[in-house]
Amino acid sequence: MKRIWKHPEEPQNAKRYWRSVSELERRENFLKDLGQEFPAGDTLSEEERENGRRDFLKIMGASVGLMGLASCRRPLTTILPYTQHIEWMVPGKPLLYATTMPRGAAGATPLVVTTHEGRPTHVTGNPLHPLGGGVDSFAQASVLDLYDPERSQKPLGKGKELSWAKANELIAGAAEEAKKTGGASLGIVTGSSLCPSYLRILGELKTTFPQVKLFAYDAVGGEGRSSANKEIFGAGVKPFVKLGSAMRILSLDCDFLGVDPVSGEPIAAFTKHRAKDAKAADMNRLYVLENRYTITGGMADHRKALPASLIPAAAALIASELGDASAKALADTAPAGLKEWIAPAIRDLIDNKGKSLVVAGSRYGAEVHALVASINNALGAYGSTIELLQDAAGPELGTFADLQSAISAGQLKTLVSLTPSDLFYDAPDAGAFAKLVADKGVKVIHASLLKNATAREAALHLPAAHYLEAWSDARAADGTYSIVQPMIAPLYDGASRLEVLLALLGRKKLGPAEVATPAAAGAAPAAPAEDAAYVAVRDTFAAVAGGLDESKWNFTLRDGFLKGSAFAKATATPNVAAVAGIVAKAKPAAAPSDDAVEVVLVPSSSVFDGRYVNNAWLQEAPDPVTKLTWENAAWVGSITFRRLGLKEGQLVKITVGDTSVEIPAIEAPGHATNSITLTLGYGQKDIGVVGSDRGVDAYVLRKQPDVFVLNGAKVEALSTVAELAITQDQNTMEGRAVYREGTLDTFNKDVHFAQKTGMDSHIPENISFYKGQVGEKKDYNDPHDEGFDYKTQHQWGMVIDLSKCIGCTACVVACQSENNIPVVGKDQVRKGRLMQWIRMDRYFAVPKWGKNEVEQESTWAEDNPTPEQLENAEMVTQPMACQQCEAAPCETVCPVNATVHTPDGLNAMAYNRCIGTRYCANNCPYTARRFNWFDYNKRNPLIETKVAGITMNNLYAGPLGEKREDESLRLQRNPNVTVRMRGVIEKCTYCVQRLESAKILQKQVQRDSKNFRVPTDSVKTACQQSCPADAIIFGDLADKKSAVVKAKASPRDYQVLKYIGTRPRTSYLARLRNPNPKMPGAENIAVWSKNQF
């Protein structure tokens, strides 16, 4: 009996999720590509189409001419063993090191780095560290920066190459000169977050150069928060946010799950309270006010789009409701409607005193942070949800304004720039600043990884060492002293910022290590001099640990941190009296209007403040919200977008004061009206093939330090429409109901709600004569039975908890790093050829539909949602990769058996068998398979080549194109995963290389005994390991103790497209939301789930 599965229409009562407005409105451009997973044929751009048939023939002729030249001899390969034994090195086995990635004010990221034969290839969180766990995509991708072939490699003087000897001479000269004035002519700009060794050496610098001027500058702010904190808590006091203790959180435009982390517990502490597997009285609740969708907003239970200029008013409103009289004046400027929205939220915060928390974004000024301190104080947050920690008060650091005035006054002769930001690119009014520096004849000494704007202008630019190449240390958010240790010698002899300081002190010669003069025969070789940076770090360690205990030091190196070195609790209490003074200084901003639009500058989720601009993984990782790759765009809310009559990608001219930028605009659901969001960090010039000329530089609009919300902008539509590489309409699931969510209330009424949604309760029992690999799971399966063997084999499975998933794309980058997934470039992304194995789907949904405010809609509406409804759209995210179906549709259609099932339940892919028919991908209901259209590993997709006088993308030039010469990128490859060739399909394998090595390791241990089941939960996939929210659970379904078995038993567990009978091994846990019934619009949240019964 053969049953023909028809994709049922979505049930009438389902909520509609959509990815783009084009999809929602069934626009032509969406429908055209719908269902064409691999849009073939007419995918050429205008330019390519012009290179017509003749050119093709020319190139083919040349190719044929070149054919047959390759010799067919067996190539001679050699084995090059080490000449000396290397401690701990076992060729073929990875070696793990614990280290730390120095970060911004939110504290360093503890890491474990996998190295293969001395090459760091993959980073992941350090589970031993008190703040360890997952890592974000920036940390994940940082390993690629190490191998960036376009990293700065030679010292530069005004853009010209210098020798290291000359560089050392210049530094020594500058130090000599500064000594004459006692350091008065020397200025040092650092980042605002400093590592302990760095601080200690700065202190020593202060003794050598007593008059030295120190400044702190970071491109994307935090100044407001730190100055407010200093005044209210006192110097050196650091608030530590305990996300895990907060049951009610209100975020004032603070993307604390995304690019604006707060100093506190890791994200997993927050998501821990989002998931319930049995009836529960309460879970945590998040309120968010923000102008654009962030992933934090997507996680919110209640969210309101509010222009950023009104955030101070909103803060004041809350503060005055809580009895802070000083906030009254500012609170009165709050717009109508905000108070009604916010009042029940405030009530909720008060009702949960001691368990509630308010956070504000770091882009806001001191007044907002002062008000937030006052609010938190009134909520009893200090001591419960916020811990005040006492750090030693660091040296006095001037602000950027101080730096400007010091230069204008002609006080500085030498400026040492050691901030991770790029002064001449991202400083407020950078052009004028560069001119000022040049006019005053200030010599700039600068260290950075990239040859950025400052590097090209500086009197001396030094290639910086990557954090995986140099000794240093850092403090985690709670103050835990964490070590930064090198695991590879500097690839390009770079100097770390700590080493530059040491060079100024004359303790270190920068550049290549000196070759030790061979010892005379017979004499013992002289002990190599200890590296100055190593000595400096060890001395700092001794100071922190209270003495240099060799075994403690070794433990610190092994674990990556010193146990028990967190900051002590501060005795200080918040000085609320100071708030009034700070707030009084604030000038209330007017609400944006049609003529005076606000522009909000936000760090990018791909390049952050611009420092990761040359990182191809991050450039290609779609933005979690807009799904835009390779560049930035102006995010415009639907109301404004339609008022201006814009098309997707149409250029707009945004003028603030007398500066303007021209940038493509995209319609962003959930975005506040008359507010435009611009992501920073793009539009850099001459930085490398990856980063040059991507997007538009939005920094130019900013004229004052620490102002990120610009008011009174004019917007004008231009006629040009840019072609953007947005992935949101690619690999669609064609509107099928794949996402499930419900409120806590729904869940409490029926914990199995997710399993009864949609078609799931109507699925007839599967009657099939085909057993084969489709056997069902039994308690005991005989190995000779045709089903899956749960007795002697592992049976791998995965659960993704949508309640916890924040949609940050860390898993996407982790997967790329682990599985050698190539980067394809913007053109290819536009054609739907993105190779990432994990697709982070982002859906929007509106509860009420059209002018008539229909709740549910059975077919795609003729009546579309209004722009106002779009402004209140909800956002959800769902990671989607190969589901490892037990009855996999892809396997049955492969003509060459390249994709087959393994006894442990994996849907295996034998690349070498694949002939590239792509039948499997066409048959995959989850659109989880990717096809290598080109040999992306051998041919750089980011460059243009000239063949027979025609310029074309290097990929299209085939064998006549340029081969990759950037060999350094090969060093990053995971040796345990095949690097795929052109013409094969690839997809998620559950990190089969890790599974196989775990099984083999178990065999090594057991040898001739019998227990070959790998220890429970000892093997983790790359995505699972990287997930900062602990949303991915993976393990052996045949091991009853494993976490994945427990997760699958959750009543929220459901399979995507269960009714088609593929029996996926990956299942999802439905998302829970916890709306406050008193909030306006609460009845709309996850509204559809209420209609289930």
Next chain:
Amino acid sequence: MGNFFPRWSNWLPLKLAIAVVFIAFGVSVGVAYYFTPKYTRVGYEPTQPVPFSHQIHAGQLALDCRYCHSFAENSGHSNVPTNQTCFNCHGQGKGGIRAASPKLELVQKANESGQSIPWVKVHKAPDYVYFNHSAHLNRGISCVSCHGKINEMEVVRHDQPQSMGWCLDCHREPEKNLRPLEFVTNLNYKAGDLKRADFYQGLLDKKVAAKDIANVIGGEGAKADDLGQLIALAEKTYGKEVTQTEVGTQLKKHWQIQPPESCTACHR
């Protein structure tokens, strides 16, 4: 219209067809023989930069393989030794054995310059094949099964085809190659040299029930309670000498040897 084609051409199509059949057969046979590792690989015996003799070291001196290839049991990769390993015996001030031999010149040089000796690779698995030494050595597959009698080779020679079919042959019937773990690096081992009593005692010591052992020897229903009965049963079944089948089937059963045959075992 004249006759363009002579009479003999009537048979031409058929003749051609027969010829094509023969040629196709010939080509198939030729490809199957000459283009497969059995022919292309076996016998490859490149000259190595250092005239190191496995025959002397592993044969005459009977050095264990793992003295030099020290991580073969721990890693997927069987390492080629560092110079320090050579100098443990040949080094000045250490063993000093033939320290001045001109054959060691390159090793000395490599040691001074830090540049590796470029040993020529003999056994080369393709890049998409992930062979793991440790998985085999720890489970009773000897070096000799894949590399041949290295201890008799002056210069290392490619001994086995090491093709995918050849791998799968053994993965399907591992009992033909399994041996007790202590003989894994004994390249001269023959099942016949084993003492039957020792072998079965070893299994019994590992807490394998005598009944289960007997079942493997005599099929379901065969009975034995102690070592004596086992030996008697084995002698009856296999004859006087211990055979490879006898050892292999026992180990396969009691060590739970299930060589993977799925793609992911070797291709990732």
